[in-house]
Amino acid sequence: QVQLQESGGGSVRSGGSLRLSCAASGYPYSRYCMGWFRQAPRKESEGVAGIYTRSGSTYYADSVKGRFTISQDNAKNTLYLQMNSLKPEDTAMYYCAAGSPSRCSGGLNTSEYNSWGQGTQVTVSS
Numbered sequence: 001q002v003q004l005q006e007s008g009g010g011s012v013r014s015g016g017s018l019r020l021s022c023a024a025s026g027y028p029y030s031r032y033c034m035g036w037f038r039q040a041p042r043k044e045s046e047g048v049a050g051i052y053t054r055s056g057s058t059y060y061a062d063s064v065k066g067r068f069t070i071s072q073d074n075a076k077n078t079l080y081l082q083m084n085s086l087k088p089e090d091t092a093m094y095y096c097a098a099g100s101p102s103r104c105s106g107g108l109n110t111s112e113y114n115s116w117g118q119g120t121q122v123t124v125s126s
Helices: none
Strands: 002-007 010-013 018-026 033-039 046-052 058-060 068-073 078-083 092-099 120-125
Touching: 002 092, 018 033, 018 092, 018 120, 033 068, 033 078, 046 068, 046 078, 058 068
Parallel strands: 010 120
Antiparallel strands: 002 018, 018 078, 033 046, 033 092, 046 058, 068 078, 092 120
16 A cells, blocks of 8 residues: 655756655555656656665666656655756656565566556656
């Protein structure tokens, strides 16, 4: 059982930055791995970044590596996605997700995650 609540989305110009937050509730077992996904209109969900919450190991999509950083504050049960050097192509609804140990595999497939937040919109203009 886990509930996820994203925040921090908004509109920014190309090259700008945003930090997304995901407040999590529920037992840690239910969020052994956590990740950020995004979905633009008429497109499938795309994995952006993931983290193993126990070890802190992270992994990223090639399209965002070097620009985005996923991190966590365990004391606050909060996941973050720092997004720098934003591009119009980053425009999407961003979703926070959590997965159980049996599903987490260090990838960015939606099948690894069984809990999802409602999403927060990120819009990047040129």
